[in-house]
Amino acid sequence: MTPTKHIEMRNVRKGFRFFTLEDLSLDLEPGQIMGFVGPNGAGKSTTIRLLTGLLAPDAGEIRVLGHAMPEGQAIAKRDIGFVSDEMRLFGHATLEWHMQFVASIYPGWDPQYAKTLVRRFNLHPEQNVSGLSSGEHVKAVLLLALARRPRLLILDEPTSGLDPVARHELLGEFMDVLRDEDRSILFSSHNTVDVERISDRITFIDRGRLVDSSDKEDFLERWRRIQLQLPAGTKLPDLPHVVSRVVDGQFVTLTTNRYSPDLVSFLGAGVREVQRMSLEEIFVANVMYHRELRGS
Amino acid sequence: MLHRNDERPPTRAYGLTTSLAREKYFSKGLVFDSKLSIHCIHSMYSGINISQTDARPMYLQIMEQIRARIAAGDWAAGKELPSIRALAAALSVSVITIKRAYLDLENEGVIVTRHGKGSFVADVNGLAGELQEGKLDEHLAAAAGIGRQLGLNEEDLAARLRSAIRNLDKK
C-alpha cells in the first residue's frame, strides 16, 4: 500500500502560558496501533489537537497522512476519524439524524456496519442525543467515526467512562480496523491494561516532553525488576541501565530498562527473583526516572 | 473466551457499497479479506485464550496454545494458520504480539512461513509427538526440581512416578 507514514511529528513545540510541549517527535506507520500514555496534564490532548489541526505548532513539523498540519487539514480530515471524550454532538437532534448527516458527507460510510455498531454499542437511533449519558455519547461519536471506515483513527481517551462490556466491544472494533494493514490508530488512554494488550507501539509522555516511544514487546522485554538479597553492608557498584534502586536492609530491588541475562550473571548468587513488569509499572518507573534526570 | 456471536462485517472492497459517481474524495486501495473466510477463522482458533491474570507474557501464552493444538493433532501438519492480522483481531491482541509468537514458533520449527502465502503447521513427521515429548520433559524437569526441594532422592521420585502411572491405569 502507501509507503507514507500516517503520522510524522518532528521536534514540535507548542507553548501556552503555564505549559509547553517541547521537542516532541512521533511516528505512526500504516497498519499500526499506538497507545499514547501520560499523566494528566502531560500534553496528550495538546498533541492530539496538534495532529487534528485544532492547534498550530510554534515550531517543528507535523504531517498526517502525508498532509502538513494544520494547513492541509481540510483534505486530511476526509480520511481521519477524530474522537475525543470531550466531544459532543448537536443537542436536539437524534442519533439517526447524525448518522444521515455523516453519511451524506463521507462516501466511505457503511450503513450495514453502522447498524451492527448500533446493536453492539447498545444505542437507539431514534433517541435524542441530548438524552444520552456521557458514556453513551462517546459511543455514539465513536460509531459515527468507525462506520466511515477512515484510514486513520485518532482517539483521545476513547474508553474513559465506558463500562467493561462497552470497552471490550470497542477494543474488538479497533482490532477489526487493523485487519486492514493500510489503516492505523492512535489512541490515548489511562487504561494501561488495554494499552498493553492491543498496542503495537507505545509512547510515553510527561510534562510536555517525550519520555519514550517504542514497540510494545520491546518495552516488555527490556524492563525488569530484580530482587536481590545481599549481606548487609554490601556495596553495589553503579550499574548501567539501572533506573532505580531501593534498599531495605538486606533486600535490594533494582529496576532496569535494558535487561540482559548478563546482568543477572553479574549480580550472581544474590539474585532472588527476576520479575517482568506490567506496562503500568514500566510507565511509572520510566516517568519517575525521567523526572529525576531532568531534575524536576 | 473471546468469541463473537454475531457476524462480523467482512472487510470489503471500497466502492461496492458507495455510488462511484459521487465525488471521489478518497483514494483508497482495495481492501481484501484475509485469506480465510471469517467463518473458517472462528472454527479454527475458538478457544485460544489470553489470560490477563497469567503472569506469562501474552506471546508465550499464544505459542503454548498453538503448540498444544498441534501436539494434540487438532491442527494437522500442513494446515494453514490464521493470518497474523486475522488472529490479532480475533483475540483482541496486538499484531506485534502475534508476529512475535509466529516468529518464535518458526524458529522452533513448529510452523513454517512462506513469504506472501502465509504460515503453516510444519509438515514434519512426528512433530506432534516431538511437541508432546517436549512438554513431558518440561514437566519432568519441574518434578525433579520440586523433588529436590522436598529432599527426595532418585528412588523416592521414581516410586512416586510409578504410583502415578498406576493411578492412571486405574481410572
Place this chain on the structure above:
Amino acid sequence: MNMLARKLIAKDFYLNRWLIIGSTVAGLVGLLIATEGEIRFNIGMLTWLTTIVAFGVVLAMNAIANERKDRALQFVLSLPLSHGDYVRIRVVGLLLCFLVPWAVLSVGAISLVTVLPNLPDGMLPIVILLCGFMLANYSVVLCGALHTTSEGVMTIVIIVTNMNVTLFIFLILGLPALRDHLHAPAPVWNSIFWTVLSVEIATLVVTLSLPYFVAARRRDFI
C-alpha cells in the same frame, strides 16, 4: 466542500427551525396588531421590532457560543474543513437563517404601510431604515459572536446592540428631516434617508467581511 457547506447550513436551519418559525409568526402577529389605531400600531410595531432583534441575538448566541460550550465545536472541526471554511460557513449559514424571517417580516411591514390606507406612505423611508437597521444590528452581533470566546464580551455586545434599538428609534424620530415627512401621503427619499441607509449598508459589509479576514485566519481554535 460545497456538499459539506450545504449540509452544515441545512443543519443550522434544522436545529433552529422552531426559533425561525416562532419569530416569523410572532413578528407577523405584531404586524397584524399594528393595523388598527395608534396604540395598537405602537404595540404591534414594537412587537415586530423586538421579535426580530431578540431572534437575532438568540440565534447568534445559540449557534455559536453554545456550540462552543456544548463541545459540538470539536465535532464540527473534526469534519473535513479548515478553520477558514468553518467561519465562512457559519457566517453564510447564520446570515441565511436570519434573513428568512427578516425578509418575511420586512416585506410584511413594507406591504402593510403601502397597502393600508390608514398608514401614510410617508412612513415608508423610516420603515425601510428600521429593517436595514435590524439587519445591520444582527450582523454586529454575529461578528461579535464569531470573534470572541469570552462570555463577558458577548454580553456587552448584546447589551449594546439592544440599547442601539431604542437609540436608533429616538434618532430616527428625532431627525426633523425624517420625522416631518412621517405623515406625508407619499414617501420622501431625502439625503438623510440615503445617508442613514449607507451607514447601515457599510456596517453590514464591514461586520460580515471582518470574520473572513480575522476569525478565519486564526490558527488556534480551541
